[in-house]
Structure formats: structure tokens, C-alpha cells
Amino acid sequence: MQNSNKRIWLASPTMHGEELTYMTQAYTTNWMSTVGANISEVERIASEKIGCKYAVGLSAGTAALHMAVKLAGVKPGEKVFCSDMTFAATVNPVVYEKAEPVFIDTEADTWNLDPEALRNAFKAHPEVRVVIVAHLYGTPAKIDEIRSICEEYNAVLIEDAAESLGATYNGIQTGSFGKYSCISFNGNKIITGSSGGMLLTNDEQAAKLVQKWSTQSREPAPWYQHNDVGYNYRMSNVIAGVIRGQFPHLEEHIEAKRMIYERYKEGLSGLPVTMNPYETDKAVPNFWLSCLIIDKDAMCPQTISETSVTYESQHGKSCPAEILEKLAAINAEGRPIWKPMHMQPIFSDNEFFTATSTGAQAKADNVGADIFSRGLCLPSDIKMTDEELDSIIAVIRSCFD
């Protein structure tokens, strides 16, 4: 069994050495600033890899999303259609601009924004001009369908590829489908700078605006001259050094994550569980997080309140709370599925659409809440040993004894 002193992480940084070289270069050349060779280089590498003309290095993925929302011209009070089952950072920038996120339910095939629910929402609000879609856990959403619905309604698509760097849809990199797209280099991501993010676009004017806004909106003048509100959102050259050292290892990280997913899939076969799904004919995920969902009839009773959960153990059945508890007992970090935004107290009054309903009916019966109650994220750290993975699989199997 697993050595209980060593923590097995959900997803922790994996460094290789080159990061230190580029960070040290920033130090020895004294470009300890938001200007420098590392920033220009990671912008070049990212735009080339993703297939976008312009990449602007920023302090975080959240900053990139905020810039995207501003580029889309979102105004106070305006409704913006957003992924529902995602991390709050996808939607918070809409609130920063005093606009109103409207949540779109999740589909079961990829656990991402459901195109049918998006259609239903557009029928009710054809005037909506902006849609933000995330690729959860590194699995591409049905992005072609979503993009064509946006085109039909003349809406701007913002793509949140924070979790999906390196994943492709029909051979095309995520992060290149939105008019404005965002990636993250947060410490838990597939490659990291410890923090950092980027805005991606093919629009030169937009990229220039983000460069300006993110450095306090200084106008060309001998003094501090401002026409627009500014932000201190630019990427640091030290952080960019870490990212520069990580980029050559992106594909290797993806391959290691894919192996983890495959080993879970094989190790859990025969149990009443399914791994997080993807469209095998179209999508190649980056497998950032491996997750599972328990069959409905194999769920033991589980009661979820706003801030806690209880369960009743039953023979042959289990639930996310039990599996997470048993994983924690061997010092392995799992996590519940990201709790859908329509279930969050902060957004309790916001509109929410499923493929067939809205209002109370949608809240009572939707795909996102169901995945949240039956699913969980498994330890997906690429430094895990085979032995550690085996012990996690054994623990999960024991939950169904």
C-alpha cells in the first residue's frame, strides 16, 4: 500500500531544469520586469503552437478573460451566455464589468456547454452578443457546433482554454476557436509558470489594446497620459522564464496525463463507473484531470448541503464523498467535480438554461448537477509512480466491496 507520508497531488507543477536557466537569465540581465526576452519568446511560442496570430502574456488566465470580456465590449447589465460547470474564473470577469452571466447547462458527452441548451437560451434572448465557453478538465467542448450557433446569432465567442492547452478538436488546437481565447499557466495546469496567462487572437488591433490596457493604459506621450482605464495585468519576465522552460515539455506532460487516464480506465474496468468522456472521433484532450462518474444505480445515499456532505456506506455501492474520504486516508488528493455556477449562492438569481427548460424546472433537472453529485476528479499528478496509481485504483475498488 501507498506510503502515507508522501502526498499524491491532484496536479502539481513538474519542473525540468530549463525553467531555472531562463529565470536566471532574467535575473542576470536585470530584466526583472514586465518587459524582457522571456515574455516575447513565450508569446511567440504560444501563438505558433496554438495557431493564433497574436498572444499577449498576462499575469493570469483570469486577467486574460477579463481583457477578452472588455474586448467584446460587454456593458453593465448585459447578459452573457457562459459555461455552467466550470471554475468561477470563467465567469467572474463578466461580473467585474457589472454584466450578468446567464448559465448554459452541460452535455453528457464531453461535460461541457451543451449546444442544444445554448440554442434554447438564444431563442429566449436572441440579442445576446457574447458567449464564453470553457473546455473542462482539458476535454474539448463541441466547439464547432457552438461556434456555428454563435455565428448564426452574430455573437462573439470567447474561448476559455485555461485547462485545455495542447488539446485539439478536429486536429485544431483549443485556444484558436474564439475571437478571443485565454490560456492559464497557474500552478496546477498542464504546464505552469507558477502563475500567468495569455490572451490569444487573430485581431492585431485587439492584441495591441490588451498590451496597452494591461500596462495601465499609458498613451504615447512624454508623461503619464491616459484615455482608458488601465490594469496592472502584464506577465512578469521571471514568470515567463518558467513558462519558456516548460513549453518544450508540453507534449510529454500530455502523454503522461493520457497514460494516467488509460491506466485508471483499465484499472477501474468492471466497476460501475465511467471515466470523463470525450468525442473520440473528433477530440484529443490533454487529459489534464482524470475523473470518474458512478452509475446511478451504484450510488449509495449521499446528502450534499451548501458546505458539507454526508453519506451512508452500502455494500456494492459508493459515492464521491466516500471515495474522496478513502483517498484522503492514503494521502491522495482527489476533488469533487467543479460545482456548477447555477448552484453557487452568488449566482442563485441568475438565469439558467437546459436544452429544454429554464427557471425552476431547469434547476430541478439538469446534467451539470447530476455530474456534480456522481462524479469526482482523481489524483492526476504526472509524478505519480505506477505503484501509487495502483494503490489509488485499489482504494477505489474497495469502495464498491
Ligand SMILES: Cc1ncc(COP(=O)(O)O)c(C=O)c1O
Ligand atoms: C476553466 C478555468 N478558467 C480560468 C482559470 C483562471 O486561470 P488563472 O488561475 O490563471 O487566473 C482557471 C484556473 O485557474 C480555470 O480552470
